[in-house]
Amino acid sequence: VRRxxxxxxxxxxxxxxxxxxxxxxxxxxxxxxRDVDWRKPGFLKLAAGYDFERGTLFVAADDxxxxxxxxxxxxxxxxxVPLIVGDVRGADYYSKTQAEGTLDEILVVRECLPLxxxxxxxxxxxxxxxxxxxxxxxxxxxxxxxxRLWDLAPAERRRTxxxxxxxxxxxxxFQLTDAKRxxxxxxxxxxxxxxxxxxxxxxxxxxxxxxRDKAFRKLSIGTxxxxxxxxxxSAWFERAFxxxxxxxxxxxxxxxxxLSVSQSGIVFLNGKPLAKxxxxxQFFEVPVPEHLLRFDGWNYLTINALDSGGRWTWRGVKGDxxxxxxxxxxxxxxxxxxxxxxxEISLSAKVxxxxxxxxxxxxxAEILGERALGVVKVGKVCVKAGMTGEVKVRLPWKDAKLxxxxxxxxxxxxxxxxxxxxxxxxxxxxxxxxFRELTIRGRDFLLNGRKIHLFIHDMWMNETDLDTARxxxxxxxxxxxxxIRMDFSGQEQRHDNILRACDEAGxxxxxxxxxxSGATYATWSNPETRARLEEQMRALVLxxxxxxxxxxxxxSVNFLGYDLDCHxxxxxxxxxxxxxxDKYLTCLxxxxxxxxxxxxxxxxxxxxGGNFGEVQTxxxxxxxx
Numbered sequence: 001v002r003r004x005x006x007x008x009x010x011x012x013x014x015x016x017x018x019x020x021x022x023x024x025x026x027x028x029x030x031x032x033x034r035d036v037d038w039r040k041p042g043f044l045k046l047a048a049g050y051d052f053e054r055g056t057l058f059v060a061a062d063d064x065x066x067x068x069x070x071x072x073x074x075x076x077x078x079x080x081v082p083l084i085v086g087d088v089r090g091a092d093y094y095s096k097t098q099a100e101g102t103l104d105e106i107l108v109v110r111e112c113l114p115l116x117x118x119x120x121x122x123x124x125x126x127x128x129x130x131x132x133x134x135x136x137x138x139x140x141x142x143x144x145x146x147x148r149l150w151d152l153a154p155a156e157r158r159r160t161x162x163x164x165x166x167x168x169x170x171x172x173x174f175q176l177t178d179a180k181r182x183x184x185x186x187x188x189x190x191x192x193x194x195x196x197x198x199x200x201x202x203x204x205x206x207x208x209x210x211x212r213d214k215a216f217r218k219l220s221i222g223t224x225x226x227x228x229x230x231x232x233x234s235a236w237f238e239r240a241f242x243x244x245x246x247x248x249x250x251x252x253x254x255x256x257x258x259l260s261v262s263q264s265g266i267v268f269l270n271g272k273p274l275a276k277x278x279x280x281x282q283f284f285e286v287p288v289p290e291h292l293l294r295f296d297g298w299n300y301l302t303i304n305a306l307d308s309g310g311r312w313t314w315r316g317v318k319g320d321x322x323x324x325x326x327x328x329x330x331x332x333x334x335x336x337x338x339x340x341x342x343x344e345i346s347l348s349a350k351v352x353x354x355x356x357x358x359x360x361x362x363x364x365a366e367i368l369g370e371r372a373l374g375v376v377k378v379g380k381v382c383v384k385a386g387m388t389g390e391v392k393v394r395l396p397w398k399d400a401k402l403x404x405x406x407x408x409x410x411x412x413x414x415x416x417x418x419x420x421x422x423x424x425x426x427x428x429x430x431x432x433x434x435f436r437e438l439t440i441r442g443r444d445f446l447l448n449g450r451k452i453h454l455f456i457h458d459m460w461m462n463e464t465d466l467d468t469a470r471x472x473x474x475x476x477x478x479x480x481x482x483x484i485r486m487d488f489s490g491q492e493q494r495h496d497n498i499l500r501a502c503d504e505a506g507x508x509x510x511x512x513x514x515x516x517s518g519a520t521y522a523t524w525s526n527p528e529t530r531a532r533l534e535e536q537m538r539a540l541v542l543x544x545x546x547x548x549x550x551x552x553x554x555x556s557v558n559f560l561g562y563d564l565d566c567h568x569x570x571x572x573x574x575x576x577x578x579x580x581x582d583k584y585l586t587c588l589x590x591x592x593x594x595x596x597x598x599x600x601x602x603x604x605x606x607x608x609g610g611n612f613g614e615v616q617t618x619x620x621x622x623x624x625x
Contacts, residue, residue: 007075011048011059013038020048020059031059031068043579068078086582100447101598117149119439137271138185142240145216146173150240155226161427162330165255167303168321171212172239176224176232183236189213193237194257196316199231201433209316229315237317240298250325251354252293254286257319259305268302270294278532279308280514281321283539330426331363332388334415337545337600340402340437340448346599347376348392349415353383358419363391369411370401378415403548404450405482408506410434410548427597432503434548440603440614447508447551453506459487460498469501474505482507488557488607495544502549509547513540515555516583517604534593541597550602553594556587557607558619565610565618576611584612 007024016035026535031048036543038044041204050057052074073429093138116557142150149170156167174191177183191197195209208229211219222229243252256277259265265277267286277287293299307315337346363378379391401409410432416425439446445454457476464472476484484507486495495511502509514536523529537555545549562577564570591613595601605615 005463007050009048009050011036011046015308018046018059018061019058019443020068022050022057022070022072024075025374027072029057029068029070029072031057031061031066033061033064033066036061036064069130075441090483107484136273137183137300137302138266139240139271139302140185140188142298148242152241158429160429161424163324163325163326163427163429164324167323168241168323170239171216172237172317174211174238176229176237177234178232180322181225182288188238189219190216191237191316191320193239193317194319196314196318197224197235198232198315208314215601233309235305235307235315236302237305237592238300238302239392241323242298243293243295247293247325248290248295248599251328252288252290253324253326254284254288254301255322255324256284256286256303256317257321258282259308260307260313260315261315262308263305263315264312265282265306266304268300268304270300271302277303278535280532281539282538285544288323307410327426329353329359329361329383329417329419331410331415331417334365334413334428334431334546335599336398336433338433338435338437340396340435340454341439343396343398343400344394345373345397345400345435346392347378348599349378350392351381351383351389351391351417353385353387356385358385359383359423359425361391362418362420362422364416364418366388366414366416367411368413370409371399388562399433400435403436403506404448405506405508407490408434408504408548410503415548422478426464429531431546432500432504432548433546433602436548436551438508438551438599447604452482454483456483456485456510457481458485460484464497466497466500469497472506473498473501473505473507477505481507483510483551485510486512488512488554499544499547499549507549508551509549510552510554511544511550512557512607513537513553513555513594515557515559515594516587517556517559521559521583521586524589530589533590534596537593538597541594546599552602552615553591553598554603554607555594556609560584560587560609560612562610565608565616570616574611578590582609582611587612 009023010019010021010209012019017032018036019033019360022033025120025460038615046061046062048057048059050070052221054072055070056067057070058065059353060066104555108402131281140444152166156169158165170193172191173188173436174195175188176185176197190212191207196210197208204343208221210221211224213219224232254267254274255258256265256267259277259281261280261282263277264279267274267277269292273290274288274292275284275286296343301321303317305315305317307313332350332352334349335347337348338346347365349363351363353361354361360380360382362380364375365378366375373395376395378393381389381391400411401407403409411434412430414430414431415428419425424486436448445452446499460472460476484502486509495509499509499511501507514533516533520529520533541553558585560580564575564577564579567575587609591604594604603614605617608619609617
């Protein structure tokens with residue numbers, strides 16, 4: 001098929017109006033609709049098309065229409081061509097800038113359909129994806145060099161009285177695949193985990209990690225098999241490990257902190273599918289059934305990460321990968337909530353019973369620090385086999401030493417679980433928290449009941465070691481900042497050391513917990529969309545909610561903004577763009593999810609959401625929308 005045989009069609013907003021252009025074989029035809037009211041309230045409904053049989057083309061906006069003569073050659077053959085949306089011909093601004101924040105969802109169909117029929121098409125496509133079969137993976141034998149590399153004896157371990165976490169971070173086998181390069185179980189190179197293999201067009205080559213060849217020698221950054229790593233959207237990671245005999249009869253959980261927010265994934269154990277990782281998720285916890293583990297040899301862990309192709313996210317297995325070994329009856333989702341106004345503390349936790357018998361359980365928490373409460377009883381519960389129970393308690397604490405930006409006092413908390421005989425069943429890793437409360441009164445932020453002006457650094461996003469994070473937090477304080485907003489681009493979502501450094505330094509931290517976006521809004525009627533968003537938000541909130549510095553959430557990045565969100569008078573009078581009202585109501589469904597997992601009910605805001613939500617925010621790019 002000759003290149004000049006295809007039809008190129010473009011719908012563009014230009015100075016002369018809404019222009020629809022059709023070109024073929026070097027000739028071009030146009031229809032121009034002038035005097036389009038781009039500023040009218042609500043949405044504009046646009047349509048354009050061409051008809052070779054009648055020799056016409058048209059462009060329409062609401063009830064206005066313009067036509068033109070289609071005096072170009074009809075193509076002699078059909079050719080698959082790319083569809084460019086939200087950009088201009090001859091450019092690639094959309095994928096290289098934040099222009100993607102101004103579009104929702106695009107669905108391409110073969111015919112003109114009413115909205116109800118389009119919804120059916122979406123549901124059908126989702127069902128097709130869900131039915132795709134996952135093939136088994138062949139695992140190459142572990143070499144002598146890999147055996148030394150993957151020996152768990154020197155691996156980092158974190159222990160409590162009842163739990164053990166073994167990290168699987170190391171050089172992993174690695175390969176990229178696509179239509180031109182299929183998966184090959186015997187053709188691996190190596191990449192660190194955690195590590196990133198792509199980033200040169202979305203943040204600089206310095207964010208990438210060195211690939212290593214079969215002899216573990218460094219390879220050049222940014223290329224794989226002679227091609228740009230960004231051109232690949234399917235990545236494979238693999239390593240092997242041996243399990244300890246003491247793990248028999250205990251629950252083993254695979255923990256994967258982070259893929260790219262634009263990646264979904266499939267996890268394989270010993271060549272067979274173990275779990276699917278949802279797109280945009282973090283802090284995955286995958287149960288590993290004992291019967292799938294090999295106690296007499298190597299176990300192969302394989303991850304296939306599938307990227308949507310965006311340039312704004314760094315790709316790879318970017319967080320820790322670990323195995324947690326715990327008892328079948330254990331604590332989950334511990335939470336500490338403090339109220340300065342009421343002078344009290346609330347403690348809660350869930351009790352998971354993965355055993356085959358009913359269990360009487362008692363949960364206690366030990367609080368350590370100046371004027372601390374010591375050991376307190378959280379509650380008792382009888383949990384049926386295979387079920388989950390919950391306990392909670394609210395206690396007065398009038399003389400707690402407060403956490404604030406000038407005196408970041410921290411307490412330490414350890415939750416323990418005992419059976420009906422008082423025997424210890426579970427003990428979680430200790431964590432720090434602060435007795436503090438951030439609230440809003442009128443137009444003022446109050447920290448522990450006192451007005452505070454927020455001086456916010458925008459954004460601290462690169463995960464680092466704790467010592468470096470502490471030094472950086474100290475620099476922010478020296479400069480005069482008292483708060484930091486987490487990044488929204490999805491380049492890095494693992495912020496444990498940053499949060500801990502902010503806890504210690506007295507810096508307020510504003511985490512991004514996703515919320516409703518253009519993609520989720522477009523398919524909100526689908527239960528799978530809502531369930532996926534809740535899974536994403538739940539994991540983020542549970543991970544960060546006990547940090548003293550995590551004072552205010554934000555979500556729905558660049559989704560609710562409008563032209564007047566920067567206008568001083570429209571900010572002051574509380575104006576809300578009518579055309580965004582339905583989106584706002586859907587975003588409130590995201591707030592409901594947030595409140596479900598955040599017992600402290602922290603303030604929140606919508607990133608660049610204007611007057612929608614609890615806090616007015618504007619995007620600093622004027623005329624953005």
